[in-house]
Amino acid sequence: AYTELHRLGWAHSVEVFDRQGQLAGGLYGLRIGGLFAGESMFHLQRDASKVALMALVQLMRDTGLQLLDVQWCTEHLASLGAIEVSRADYLARLAAALASR
Numbered sequence: 001a002y003t004e005l006h007r008l009g010w011a012h013s014v015e016v017f018d019r020q021g022q023l024a025g026g027l028y029g030l031r032i033g034g035l036f037a038g039e040s041m042f043h044l045q046r047d048a049s050k051v052a053l054m055a056l057v058q059l060m061r062d063t064g065l066q067l068l069d070v071q072w073c074t075e076h077l078a079s080l081g082a083i084e085v086s087r088a089d090y091l092a093r094l095a096a097a098l099a100s101r
Contacts, residue, residue, distance in 0.1 A: 014052045024048035034066035034100035053080060067097035
């Protein structure tokens with residue numbers, strides 16, 4: 001399903017490669033308007049998914065994407081800057097993100 005969503009321009013991934021050119025980790029999810037809804041992070045080497053997440057955040061800042069939905073605010077994601085918001089706040093942020101771009 002994600003292959004088809006990628007072909008249609010909805011699914012995207014951020015990959016991190018080591019100095020030898022080997023895939024080290026990354027993340028993937030869906031971009032809809034100004035929203036990036038993260039689906040999963042993975043790593044083959046330590047902290048590579050964190051590097052991918054930071055690259056995604058910078059890309060979002062550079063391109064005006066407004067909302068990164070990480071699904072669950074885990075301790076790990078909170079240590080990287082994720083915050084939990086109320087349902088009402090999330091729905092308002094989601095509406096604004098979907099209406100943009």
